[in-house]
Amino acid sequence: MHAAVVRSFDAPPRFEEFPTPQPSTANEVLVDVIAVGLHPRVRSAADGTHYTSDGTLPMVPGVDAVGRTAHGELLYFVADDDAPGTMAEQAVVDRRRAITLPEGTDPIAVAAAMNPGMSSWVALRRRVAFQPGGSVLVMGATGNAGQLAVQIAKYLGASHVIGAGRDPHRLDLLKSLGADDLVGLDGDADAVAERLGRAAADVDVVIDYLWGKPTELAMPAVLKARTDRSKALNWIQIGSMAGLEITLPSYVLRAANLTIMGSGQGSVTAAGILAELPSLSEEIASGSLAVDPLPIPLSQVERAWSTPTGPGQRIVLTP
Template identity: 35%
Template sequence: MKAAIVQSAGAPPVYGDIDAPTATGTKVVVNVTAAALSSLTKMRASGTHYSSTSACPFVPGFDGVGTVAGSGERVYFAFPDAAYGALGQQALVDKASLRSIPDDLDDVTAASVANPGMSAWASMVHRAHIAKGETVLINGATGTAGKLAIQLAKELGAGKVIATARNAQQLEELKAVGADVTIAFNLTDGEAEFKKAVAAEFKQNGCKGIDIIIDYLYGPSTEAILASIPGNLADGHRVRYVNVGTAAGVPEIPISAALLRSSALELMGSGLNSVTEATLLDSIAEVFKVAARLKLDVDATSVPLKDISQAWAQKGAKPRLVVVMQ
């Protein structure tokens, strides 16, 4: 079969031929139609993600959309066999890792919305336990995942959504999808101004202005947001911080012991292992229902499998690339 194949550790995949997988035990063959070229897929393929396990050669791809060989059932799948991932004409997947897709949700949209939708839903529902009327701050909101998180936060009942990111113009555009407040930052020479703006939001509602922080960036912007808490938060008011990614490229930051003692800040992450595989898959199923009903706004474009080398080399998070196996 045709597939994107990683021949050696750390090397980008190349378009080529590889033996097709065979169903065995609880694993079925899925005829893949579309698979998102996500950051998670790239990191797992390069060996830089904490969940990377594959031995070369292998077909990368964390998740995708297709039909089950034999039955023809249209499904979303994740956690495929390490050797036969989603970026090939066929993938080998455990039956427990399949979920149905609404008929009125097309393959490319389903593939593009699945991973960012999963991260947003799991972080807000299963980690932060969002309640109706709460205020959610989304750091790194201008990316595909952040933009989707805004829409899902509103769907989950958030009373107010605060969007933070570097690009002021792109932030302004997020008001059309549900952002109530936007705060742009330039941490090179505008850190104090950013902290002041975030502190003002914490002070809202009697110093109970922010309930949940969903963070796609980490790094300096996270430090600035957390540094805005002391003196601006009511005693005992819980703020649930959930890290979802490290798009800023800084995997570690210092956290003051005084901050932890002087506030009801709760620090956690959301991802593989902090949330069970079954829960992540069920989160995606819920996102699919919302996506089909609301026609969620996701920036995505499709590319053919034969162009995987060029697509893999593309930088930036937008538009989200979806590989189609035509």
């Protein structure tokens, strides 16, 4: 078969022949891959910077995909960290990490949106008991996951959703996706903190794709502005687009009812994540969540790696 093959962490993958993986347990099945999303997590595995990377080369990137079994079943599946990735003509699927998609589901939309969408869907349904009527701040709302988080928070009943991001044009587009308030993160730090405090003082949940400097600024700003500091605030760490670390003054934890947690594989069980996927895929398939895939043939994977994307757009490779 052909696959996207990484031979050096300094170069994009190339379309090459690669040994076809073989199922080795009763839970595994070989599928023809139909569509694979080029997510940030895929890029970091392909350049060796993801924390699961052990430096082994050659490697095939790809963390999830839509594929079809020899019996014609359409599956969405998440690859095991230890298995070859999904950017290939064929992949081995562990049935315990797969869901069946109804016939007629658009595989490209699902491949584009499941990974970014599940980040907030799982966080709001599995990490906190989010109640309809609650309010949510999305840090990093201009990315794929952030845009979907705004929509998913609304879908799950949020009464007020605030999107925060640095790109003014992308931020502005969030109004049409349901954001009630927007906060620009670019500019003078005091002014940004003031804007965040004013817009998000009393939120119940923060969904944070940024971490780093923006979070260092936002956490005290939101807490200082709270009307009632004993009101619970769940800060859910999901991505680290702006930094891997933060410095946190100790008073922040004493001065308000703040809980900091993460959401992702490990903090939620694989079974817990899987249980959420059918309802999310239904929403993607129904078109109720705005999804904008940019399909590119797998044979052009090198070009795909450097293709710029518009707001909310996700590259999807099609073998």
